[in-house]
Amino acid sequence: MSWSQPQPTDTPHDQMTVLVGSAIRLLRGDAGVFVVSNEAFDPQSSTEYTYYHLSKTVLPLLLSYVQEGMQPNSLHPLVVEAMPPELAQQLGQSEDVVEEQGVECCSLALYDDDGPLGTLHFLRRATLRSCFERHNDEDAESSLQLFVMQLATSLRFALRSQALSKEQGRLAAIFSHSTEGILTVDNALRIIDFNPAMERLTGWRENEVLGQFYFKVLRPKDRQGNDQGLQNSVILRAFSGEEVINREMIICARDGQRFSVAVTASCVRSVHGDPMNGILNIRDLTREHQQEEQRSTFISVISHELQTPIAIIKGYASTLSRTDARFDAKTIRSRLLAIEDEADRLNKLVGNLLYASRIQANGLQMDITTLDLAHLIRSMVRRLHAKSPDVQVTLAIPPQLPVVMADRERIEEVLQNLLDNAVKYSPRRPEITVACYSTGEEVIVSVSDVGMGIALREQQQIFDRFHRVGEPLSQATPGAGLGLYICRAIVEAHGGRIWVESTLRQGSTFSFSLPREEKAPLPMVVF
Template identity: 85%
Template sequence: MTVLVGSAIQLLRGESGVFVVSNEAFDPQSSTEYTLYHLNKAAVPLLLAYVQESMQPNTLHPLVVETMPPDLATQLGLAEDVVEGQGVECCSLALYDEAGPLGTLYFLRLATLRSCFERNSDEDRTEPSTLHLFVLQLAASLRFALHSQSLLKEQGRLAAIFQYSTEGILTVDNALRIIDFNPAMERLTGWRENEVLGQFYIKVLRPKDRQGNDLGLQDSVILQAFAGQEVVNREMIISARDGQRFAVAVTASCVRSARGEPMNGILNVHDLTREHQQEEQRSTFISVISHELQTPIAIIKGYASTLARTDARFDSRTIRSRLIAIEEEADRLNKLVGNLLYASRIQANGLQMDIITLDLENLIRSMVRRLQARTSGVQISLSIPPHLPAVMADRERIEEVLQNLLDNAVKYSPRHPEITITCYVTGEEVIVSVRDAGMGIALREQEQIFDRFHRVGEPLSQSTPGAGLGLYICKAIIEAHGGRIWVESTLRQGSTFSFSLPREEKAPLPMVVF
């Protein structure tokens, strides 16, 4: 565009100018586009304001020439000596072709110059003037350039959609060989695009049906799309590069030639792993909650029915033990319901915090005394540096976090649990770690341990009461404080749960960070 406009202005003996594209000619939705030649963009509004006040060119009078005021010419960037010595003309040239108006070319030139197209424009009225032929040729070239520009923009948009789509997109030729493989597909399968180009797509994806049977060429979803069948959200199982299998929903479509022959096939691949995990969470929720609710209810009902019998006499010690059991199970039931409501508030972003300056050391020591008073046989050691800085936190919420971590350390440890609580100080935050010597957590479980209703798949874990909400609540509370929570664990060697809280006062620099 710039080369065409610049060449046209030079042929018309101009020094500088701007081509203004007509919106109606190109894209009614777009804003006005400019192509500048030796003209500062800041000068465009001045020039356009001037030419709009004068007579506009049209197909009968395609070229309008006016002498420009010297002060305006100087503002547009022309040298003062040239403006005063020779004068400057502002020319407006309407560009059109058989398809209609294309735009207007505005250019500046010395008043003493004329182009060859203007000299011959009035010689023979019976033949098209050279200026008219020039306008048609220039308009055709510019229209072609505009369409090329439009195609490039459209190609860029399509490439961006292909590149940044969160859905896997794979395209094949009519021989089912891969010709495109977007980044989402790379992340999904582990294959790089340069490794799969030209390969048979079934060989790369190794698709299976939901029962695990191989889907061969006769069951190819792309061939079905080639045959005109509708393939939308078809569930199947594909394999990643490392052999891992996962469920996906595929949609296949066909790109056809003008004669209706299939040219390319497009496969959109949607990973169903997350949806299946949510389904598993829902089923886990139902099974866990029903079990966790039924157990205390059954115990309460059993003891209450026993005590209500009229044909039996119980001594005070037996009655007291039954009532204590009923109270404990009622507390357990109350805690479960409270955790469910808590989780619902977290999901609804309804977690409110009362942030104050908190003495973390006193809180930890208080929690330890409380745990030792109600749990016999537990050994707890503290490692707290002197003058532990205060943190900004909600006291009740941090109590809940510590309570959950300490309860877990006791529940998932041997008969005589040993727990170590350690505090670390950095320049920005205080870190609290709770370490146990219990069953530990497998590496593959550690990323999911903070998810709702997730319970570690070890026998001891499955037999231990709980709904899988404690760590989820801990994570929500700590992150609401602007902190972090994480786990380091080795199977059958114990786990260390750590969380951080922001300090009330930041440490002066420099400071050694441990």
């Protein structure tokens, strides 16, 4: 007896379904299910089913029924039992067939040279028999064993193909969704894989670099910026058996921008030990270097900002404590006022540091109430005039400015920081304009000056911690680079936004928005 194996289909899952269906038809069955033995194939996965002409809703009924009956084995590979009529109808068998011919449930144990594979359970009419069950055929038993072996071998191959396909899918997902760049080359150092993270990192598209010499695409340099020779290539080092892990170097993006990366290289070898492929894992170090620069900036700025008021306080205190000198009341008062001012400056610096730490730890507490911005702004401008009479402030606040939902003390800090910066960074006589206007969703406040301005390349970083503008005047002005960082944290905690518009040496306008107490009504339209 011989039986034809179906033609391969597109996917391993389809192959399983076709194989099971063909076997059930050859056994004269109408419907059935193949239950994979986990112990035989994949102990770590759950039981897999491939069924033919059965729905998922009735599958548990059949599985429950066959578990209670006699189980087939290698000595008795085929077990046949009459099925109750009610259950047969529930499983989709027609009422006429059930009443006139009856329905049998058959279980066939599948095994090959590698061991048991699973069990094929199928339904058929009681009046039908396959060629393997003809009592007058002396070779029926051996034919059934041969059929079982061939079917098991085909199903095992399909299962392994299915497992391989799943593994390839998992590897493809890792390759595509990895946050690190992955580049693969052949033994001639031509690029054969280029994942999306590499595309984002370098600006090149995969279809543009496939087949290209990887050295030409990345143009690697050492940490000092010197061109790396091909003999120092990390891929060749990996090919030679050297361990290459987190080797820091500089590569070039498509637009010519250079940036530092950490490269790990590995080699895939043939069964004979010859290099087949090289794999590069590339991790961008730009963010790490920025954080390192922030830490260095923090140490230098804070040490300078702390030492200056401490030195002034110590100097004046030492002068006043001299026993060989006599000072009049006016001199003593001016020295004490200077000590008080520097102590206030020191206290504000420490307060800002603690404030920034609370923001980093998500510990910013807010007391949101209705707030009259117009009244708060006028109050703060009067306070500024009392402290700095030479500052010229122009207010542009419309009447009936809507109230906002905000924490009064926090918004006062934002306005104080913006006003102080407008004064500090204006080399000439400070001229400040504070303007407000409202939209349907928010109220926007702007503080403008005619000072030094901010270069375009620094406007995106101006709200980062410890960042200070690189202009000489800015560097000479006292400050730790925390004020605008705190302003952004406060405004965003209110659900608002903060931004800057500036032209170098012409001035800056810092604006922030706060949500209105209630949305503006839509205009009435009369037809």
